[in-house]
Amino acid sequence: xxxxxxxxxxxxxxxxxxxxxxxxxxxxxxxxxxxxxxxxxxxxxxxxxxxxxxxxxxxxxxxxxxxxxxxxxxxxxxxxxxxxxxxxxxxxxxxxxxxxxxxxxxxxxxxxxxxxxxxxxxxxxxxxxxxxxxxxxxxxxxxxxxxxxxxxxxxxxxxxxxxxxxxxxxxxxxxxxxxxxxxxxxxxxxxxxxxxxxxxxxxxxxxxxxxxxxx
Amino acid sequence: xxxxxxxxxxxxxxxxxxxxxxxxxxxxxxxxxxxxxxxxxxxxxxxxxxxxxxxxxxxxxxxxxxxxxxxxxxxxxxxxxxxxxxxxxxxxxxxxxxxxxxxxxxxxxxxxxxxxxxxxxxxxxxxxxxxxxxxxxxxxxxxxxxxxxxxxxxxxxxxxxxxxxxxxxxxxxxxxxxxxxxxxxxxxxxxxxxxxxxxxxxxxxxxxxxxxxxxxxxxxxxxxxxxxxxxxxxxxxxxxxxxxxxxxxxxxxxxxxxxxxxxxxxxxxxxxxxxxxxxxxxxxxxxxxxxxxxxxxxxxxxxxxxxxxxxxxxxxxxxxxxxxxxxxxxxxxxxxxxxxxxxxxxxxxxxxxxxxxxxxxxxxxxxxxxxxxxxxxxxxxxxxxxxxxxxxxxxxxxxxxxxxxxxxxxxxxxxxxxxxxxxxxxxxxxxxxxxxxxxxxxxxxxxxxxxxxxxxxxxxxxxxxxxxxxxxxxxxxxxxxxxxxxxxxxxxxxxxxxxxxxxxxxxxxxxxxxxxxxxxxxxxxxxxxxxxxxxxxxxxxxxxxx
Amino acid sequence: xxxxxxxxxxxxxxxxxxxxxxxxxxxxxxxxxxxxxxxxxxxxxxxxxxxxxxxxxxxxxxxxxxxxxxxxxxxxxxxxxxxxxxxxxxxxxxxxxxxxxxxxxxxxxx
Numbered sequence: 001x002x003x004x005x006x007x008x009x010x011x012x013x014x015x016x017x018x019x020x021x022x023x024x025x026x027x028x029x030x031x032x033x034x035x036x037x038x039x040x041x042x043x044x045x046x047x048x049x050x051x052x053x054x055x056x057x058x059x060x061x062x063x064x065x066x067x068x069x070x071x072x073x074x075x076x077x078x079x080x081x082x083x084x085x086x087x088x089x090x091x092x093x094x095x096x097x098x099x100x101x102x103x104x105x106x107x108x109x110x111x112x113x114x115x116x117x118x119x120x121x122x123x124x125x126x127x128x129x130x131x132x133x134x135x136x137x138x139x140x141x142x143x144x145x146x147x148x149x150x151x152x153x154x155x156x157x158x159x160x161x162x163x164x165x166x167x168x169x170x171x172x173x174x175x176x177x178x179x180x181x182x183x184x185x186x187x188x189x190x191x192x193x194x195x196x197x198x199x200x201x202x203x204x205x206x207x208x209x210x211x212x213x214x215x
Numbered sequence: 216x217x218x219x220x221x222x223x224x225x226x227x228x229x230x231x232x233x234x235x236x237x238x239x240x241x242x243x244x245x246x247x248x249x250x251x252x253x254x255x256x257x258x259x260x261x262x263x264x265x266x267x268x269x270x271x272x273x274x275x276x277x278x279x280x281x282x283x284x285x286x287x288x289x290x291x292x293x294x295x296x297x298x299x300x301x302x303x304x305x306x307x308x309x310x311x312x313x314x315x316x317x318x319x320x321x322x323x324x325x326x327x328x329x330x331x332x333x334x335x336x337x338x339x340x341x342x343x344x345x346x347x348x349x350x351x352x353x354x355x356x357x358x359x360x361x362x363x364x365x366x367x368x369x370x371x372x373x374x375x376x377x378x379x380x381x382x383x384x385x386x387x388x389x390x391x392x393x394x395x396x397x398x399x400x401x402x403x404x405x406x407x408x409x410x411x412x413x414x415x416x417x418x419x420x421x422x423x424x425x426x427x428x429x430x431x432x433x434x435x436x437x438x439x440x441x442x443x444x445x446x447x448x449x450x451x452x453x454x455x456x457x458x459x460x461x462x463x464x465x466x467x468x469x470x471x472x473x474x475x476x477x478x479x480x481x482x483x484x485x486x487x488x489x490x491x492x493x494x495x496x497x498x499x500x501x502x503x504x505x506x507x508x509x510x511x512x513x514x515x516x517x518x519x520x521x522x523x524x525x526x527x528x529x530x531x532x533x534x535x536x537x538x539x540x541x542x543x544x545x546x547x548x549x550x551x552x553x554x555x556x557x558x559x560x561x562x563x564x565x566x567x568x569x570x571x572x573x574x575x576x577x578x579x580x581x582x583x584x585x586x587x588x589x590x591x592x593x594x595x596x597x598x599x600x601x602x603x604x605x606x607x608x609x610x611x612x613x614x615x616x617x618x619x620x621x622x623x624x625x626x627x628x629x630x631x632x633x634x635x636x637x638x639x640x641x642x643x644x645x646x647x648x649x650x651x652x653x654x655x656x657x658x659x660x661x662x663x664x665x666x667x668x669x670x671x672x673x674x675x676x677x678x679x680x681x682x683x684x685x686x687x688x689x690x691x692x693x694x695x696x697x698x699x700x701x702x703x704x705x706x707x708x709x710x711x712x713x714x715x716x717x718x719x720x721x722x723x724x725x726x727x728x729x730x731x732x733x734x735x736x737x738x739x740x741x742x743x744x745x746x747x748x749x750x751x752x753x754x755x756x757x758x759x760x761x
Numbered sequence: 762x763x764x765x766x767x768x769x770x771x772x773x774x775x776x777x778x779x780x781x782x783x784x785x786x787x788x789x790x791x792x793x794x795x796x797x798x799x800x801x802x803x804x805x806x807x808x809x810x811x812x813x814x815x816x817x818x819x820x821x822x823x824x825x826x827x828x829x830x831x832x833x834x835x836x837x838x839x840x841x842x843x844x845x846x847x848x849x850x851x852x853x854x855x856x857x858x859x860x861x862x863x864x865x866x867x868x869x870x871x
């Protein structure tokens with residue numbers, strides 16, 4: 001029988017059971033997140049089916065360069081997260097700290113670009129509501145497009161902010177030497193969350209930014 | 216065993232005292248009590264709204280309240296009862312208490328998340344009560360757009376925020392149960408030795424986890440449309456109110472299985488114990504629970520047959536709705552077969568279980584009427600629908616809940632409730648329930664629409680019968696509230712296993728120690744081994760961690 | 762999951778590069794008119810490939826037990842049920858009027 005580790009909770013029989021439970025718990029949570037974002041994707045597909053022309057025209061007002069750069073930024077951040085987990089797995093504290101820091105920086109860069117995009121949309125009168133302005137015959141469904149754009153990227157950005165917060169907490173804990181190859185579960189699980197947020201963007205980018213480029 | 220012996224032995228209730236030890240507990244059993252008190256409060260709040268509804272409906276005219284107020288009453292009744300009583304009731308009270316015990320674990324996988332889920336539940340409830348106090352909502356608990364998202368002048372955002380927050384309580388509970396059941400079963404407790412209560416809660420947890428997030432995002436979108444004038448469901452922009460209904464019912468239909476599956480789990484335990492027999496067709500009942508959970512996700516459009524949904528979709532949803540009745544019916548057959556040649560006793564829990572079987576069957580069969588496209592066109596949005604779902608949710612779920620509370624009360628409190636009063640209450644509830652809701656089937660069929668505070672005079676007799684029944688039902692519900700509280704002080708001290716039941720929870724003292732078991736059980740038999748003596752079913756293994 | 766082989770840095774780097782290449786690819790293809798819904802299908806297919814790379818390698822699902830696979834897949838499968846059921850209704854509704862895609866603004870009160 002294994003001895004009780006200092007980080008082992010009393011209701012588990014051993015660290016392995018605790019780790020398996022934590023891992024499964026995070027995956028169950030990510031399944032809930034898929035369904036959470038999924039509701040918005042369902043709505044998006046319905047309106048895209050009905051208003052393809054308006055959606056395409058509206059989409060072309062988004063900055064595909066900034067969107068593409070942001071996609072690359074997030075992919076880089078998933079890479080740094082994977083490397084952070086790897087560093088924790090292999091007991092390398094300094095690289096762990098460095099990769100967590102890099103991830104945070106990349107996340108902040110993503111948010112910076114995102115909010116700059118929001119700002120330009122505001123200036124172009126593309127924020128839904130009384131100031132919305134678009135080519136007359138497509139204006140109504142275009143406003144629906146932008147409603148989904150802000151709702152979906154906004155919810156995604158909120159998840160990024162939470163992720164950056166979690167990474168920051170991990171950074172402080174890593175600096176205090178909390179993680180080792182025996183115990184790095186929080187790094188692993190936060191990594192899973194971060195990758196999930198990246199996957200959401202992997203779908204958001206083509207559906208929001210690329211749908212009308214060929215027209 | 217006498218009172219002083221009980222009082223000297225340490226268990227989860229007396230291991231420490233004081234409000235902090237309760238509000239900061241991570242013990243699943245104490246958290247179950249926190250939920251028990253909260254859902255009981257919400258039950259009586261929802262009941263209060265129902266009382267006003269039934270009082271108004273005594274007369275054909277709208278003389279008690281105005282139309283707008285009446286709209287708020289049925290909305291708040293629905294919201295309170297569904298989100299703050301029915302959905303949490305059995306899982307968060309009985310599930311929290313029993314899931315670890317039935318599988319031989321010391322606690323759920325994530326005890327602090329469990330406590331967090333209760334605080335989240337209370338926070339959500341606070342928002343909703345605040346909305347009610349500020350004047351309520353009048354959209355119906357279904358929040359159909361664009362009325363809810365644009366035109367209603369009531370506290371929609373506050374209410375949907377409350378429901379959104381509470382939804383996370385559900386999600387965390389479901390997550391906890393899934394991980395616990397997968398990872399924390401005692402040695403020898405294989406999947407097919409689990410009590411059917413556990414299978415039912417596993418299936419319910421699948422729904423918690425995969426369905427609740429969809430209503431969460433849907434309510435967020437309604438709030439965003441209200442606050443920021445985002446155009447999601449607004450027909451003036453070309454938006455589609457039926458889209459809201461798809462997103463809403465994708466959760467809210469499986470939600471009714473959240474409300475009934477745990478009750479079915481309770482009924483399996485009760486029928487087995489009070490027939491002193493194994494449940495007939497154990498694995499079929501287990502798979503039927505999973506089947507209900509999965510197929511239940513495929514039928515949501517049967518709430519939308521007359522909404523503007525295509526006939527094509529309507530036909531598919533109708534067919535699938537017929538299919539989902541099959542696993543439920545299988546369970547009813549299997550419970551009946553369990554009763555056959557059993558050694559039956561009619562203690563209060565059994566009365567509730569038998570009541571469940573009969574009333575759920577009526578509710579379920581009338582569901583098939585509603586799943587039939589042609590009939591639904593006639594009875595949609597009438598009292599026929601109201602009667603149908605109350606037969607399931609009150610005749611079914613509430614009776615399952617009460618049966619479970621009575622059955623496990625000695626385990627939870629170390630006291631027995633007064634059996635005579637309990638049987639009387641069960642009978643009063645059964646009679647009151649049928650008098651309240653059976654007339655509503657007739658009312659609906661002859662044309663009384665739901666959500667109206669006025670009606671043609673020819674409907675009055677049936678409405679008066681229904682209100683009379685409701686007053687009897689109210690008495691019935693007040694009785695357990697009274698004698699259960701009474702029993703905490705004056706009830707006979709209960710032993711380890713007052714019912715002679717089978718199950719790991721009965722192998723530990725009443726009330727149980729904080730760690731549930733002095734030694735981790737090692738399971739050697741399947742569930743419901745009533746033909747064996749208890750000592751042959753499990754042994755006590757290594758000492759549990761402290 | 763514990764006790765799976767460490768995924769090497771080299772594997773991570775290859776996946777990273779593949780993700781960047783696929784991003785460039787999907788962006789470039791978006792500007793070509795492949796006709797009708799082919800553009801959509803290609804974009805979604807590439808997105809699915811990218812998501813799979815992240816899930817299998819970055820999230821270690823390739824090296825995890827069946828239970829993880831099941832829960833990883835369950836969310837996406839359930840989402841397909843939601844989208845499928847809703848789209849089935851939407852696609853099979855009768856056309857109400859020819860002008861549902863573009864309507865003059867003044868015809869809608871707001």
